[in-house]
Each structure stands twice: as C-alpha cells, then as structure tokens.
Amino acid sequence: MNTFLGNVKQSPAYLRNSFKSWHGRFVLAGLTVGLIYFPIWLFHLGTRTLQGSGAMPLILGCVAMGLWQLWKSRQAIVQLQVSESDEFLGHLLILCSVVLFPFCSFAVWAQSILWFCALSGIVISTWGIVFFKHFPLPSLLIAVTVYPKPGILARVLWETLTPHDYLNRFMAWSGAFGLRLIGLPAISEGSLVVLPPEGSVHVDWGCNGFSMACTMAATGFFLGILLKQRGPTVFIMTIVGAVMALIFNIPRIMLLTVASIHWGEASFNFWHGTWGGQIFSGALFTVYYYAVMAIIKHRSRKLA
Incomplete structure (x- = not known):
C-alpha cells in the first residue's frame, strides 16, 4: 500500500519528466487518443447492452484478464529491450493515430482502429515488437476489446x-x-x-x-x-x-x-x-x- 501511495504522489513528477523526452511525448499523445476514445467506447458498449447484447461482461472480463496477465508479468516486461527501429515504428503509429483521429468521428470502427494503432505504437516504442511474441495472450485479450461491437465485425x-x-x-x-x-x-x-x-x-x-x-x-x-x-x-x-x-x-x-x-x-x-x-x-x-x-x-x- 505504501508503494502504491508513493507512486500516486510521484505521478505529477513522472508526467513532467515524460515531457522531457520525445518518447515520453509520443506516449502521452497516444494515451490522449485513448482518453478521448474511452467515453465513446463506453457509450457504444452500454448502448449495445441496453439493446440486449451480452458483450459487455465478456469485453470487460477480457480487459481485466489481459491487464491481470500483464501485471503478473511486469518484472519480465521491464526487462525487454527496444531497438531504434522499433521505437521509430511505434512513434510513427502514434503520430498517424493522433493526426487522423480528429477526422474519424464519422464511425466508431475507424476510431477503434486508430486507438489500436496508438496502443500498439506505445507498446512497440516502449518494449519493442518482441513484446507481442512473449505475451501473445494478454495482447490478444486486449486487442479484441478495442471495438465495442465485435458482433458486427463477425457478421x-x-x-x-x-x-x-x-x-x-x-x-x-x-x-x-x-x-x-x-x-x-x-x-x-x-x-x-x-x-x-x-x-x-x-x-x-x-x-x-x-x-x-x-x-x-x-x-x-x-x-x-x-x-x-x-x-x-x-x-x-x-x-x-x-x-x-x-x-x-x-x-x-x-x-x-x-x-x-x-x-x-x-x-x-x-x-x-x-x-x-x-x-x-x-x-x-x-x-x-x-x-x-x-x-x-x-x-x-x-x-x-
């Protein structure tokens, strides 16, 4: 608990330090895309639930399980090394998502794709593309939840x-x-x-x-x-x-x-x-x- 409280207190300092590096700025830009997309995602997921869809508990369950798998593997994740080419690729994905996201308000599927690209860019530029090889299950669990209407894609x-x-x-x-x-x-x-x-x-x-x-x-x-x-x-x-x-x-x-x-x-x-x-x-x-x-x-x- 003390460690958690200490991390919370250090969060403002962490954000300030993030702006000092280009990688930190790209990551924060990608997370901003996710912050904007989250209420849109939640709204459509809730609307589908009110219409009788059973997707919400499954999607939330997949998110929770994916995050739990990552949390258990956190010690192994921080040991991953990122190459310059991976960092460039991740930053490019984030940049494309940030630039295109304002023009994709016409459809939630387009916004979900851009958030997926931003999230992938954050992962690739931070831990390398090898992350997906070492942690395929949590990656899959989270990837299938970025679109709140998976039944439509299946249809x-x-x-x-x-x-x-x-x-x-x-x-x-x-x-x-x-x-x-x-x-x-x-x-x-x-x-x-x-x-x-x-x-x-x-x-x-x-x-x-x-x-x-x-x-x-x-x-x-x-x-x-x-x-x-x-x-x-x-x-x-x-x-x-x-x-x-x-x-x-x-x-x-x-x-x-x-x-x-x-x-x-x-x-x-x-x-x-x-x-x-x-x-x-x-x-x-x-x-x-x-x-x-x-x-x-x-x-x-x-x-x-």
Whole structure:
C-alpha cells in the first residue's frame, strides 16, 4: 500500500519528466487518443447492452484478464529491450493515430482502429515488437476489446464468406423440420417458416442465432483461459459453445412460429422480447456449464 501511495504522489513528477523526452511525448499523445476514445467506447458498449447484447461482461472480463496477465508479468516486461527501429515504428503509429483521429468521428470502427494503432505504437516504442511474441495472450485479450461491437465485425466476415441469407434459410428449414417432428405441417420457403394455411414467420438476422453463437464462442474462450485449460481444450469449448447456441435457437424459432400464428401477438412479443430471450439464454448457459465441466473432466483424464 505504501508503494502504491508513493507512486500516486510521484505521478505529477513522472508526467513532467515524460515531457522531457520525445518518447515520453509520443506516449502521452497516444494515451490522449485513448482518453478521448474511452467515453465513446463506453457509450457504444452500454448502448449495445441496453439493446440486449451480452458483450459487455465478456469485453470487460477480457480487459481485466489481459491487464491481470500483464501485471503478473511486469518484472519480465521491464526487462525487454527496444531497438531504434522499433521505437521509430511505434512513434510513427502514434503520430498517424493522433493526426487522423480528429477526422474519424464519422464511425466508431475507424476510431477503434486508430486507438489500436496508438496502443500498439506505445507498446512497440516502449518494449519493442518482441513484446507481442512473449505475451501473445494478454495482447490478444486486449486487442479484441478495442471495438465495442465485435458482433458486427463477425457478421461482416460471415456474410462475406457464406451465400446470401445462408444461416437465415438454414434456421428456417431447421425450424420447419422441428415443427414437422411434433406433428405440425410446416414448410420452409427461403427464410420463411410457413404453417399453411394460417401464416408464416420470417427468420431475420436477429433471430438466426448468430449473435448468441458468437457470445457463446467468446464465453468458451474466456472460460478456457480463466480455468487455465490447454489450447486444444479451449478450442473445443469455443466450438461447442457456438454449436450449442445454434442448436438451442431451433426450438426458439419453433416456439416463436407457433406463438405468432396460434397464440397471438402478446405471446409472440413475450418470447421474442427480453424476458423470452433471457429464458432461452439461461437454459443455454446452464446446459453449457455442464458440458464444459464434462469436457474438462474428459480432457483431464485423457492427458493424465
């Protein structure tokens, strides 16, 4: 505690000394970019949370874990040596970020890229590019959190690599197939689940399970790191989380179809809204917890 208080008291002196070197000035300029970007990042993250996204606890958890990993390795970090070329590269990244940031208020993704460049520049110019080789995990954990809407990036990548509306149409087909298994004459037409002659339900992007699959994949990765599992086990936990989310989305589509056509608008709004989504999410997380415990137990026996 005394050391911490001593560092706090010395902070003004540290800032004054930082201005005496070009490196210190560049670092402070890069941190200024982060200081400006932080409330923007926090606002968008909070907005997504109010809209039902589960990204906030995962992102904050990744930040906390990344910082904790760095704090535990602080003695090794200060031993790293930076070359002149690394220092020049880091300063160049910071300079580009500082110059371009005022012109990138049109989109948060552009600001996040510039903050990432500034942060990378600070690291490279202070400890060298070898930092990322020695500390890949905390670097990755922090890097994936600079953009407050990771689901959008995943969506763009998915839509780039797959046919148009592929997942929507697949989920509509799966929902119709499930309804036929319980005796209802359902068919799928593109991204529509049709119950002739009563009506149909359109499976839009928000209902195809992709967002929850990304959340569960991130949860699996986070849990694997938190529980100190090996790389292959973390990978399995990540894939199982994504697959389970898509599987759980099928009965949700079935229920929403029946609720929309047979039970009325109020019932549909309940199951389609926050409470209905939380019920399915709670069931999914519960089953996934037991699946993760089984995976860890099985892998531990296999490696023993």
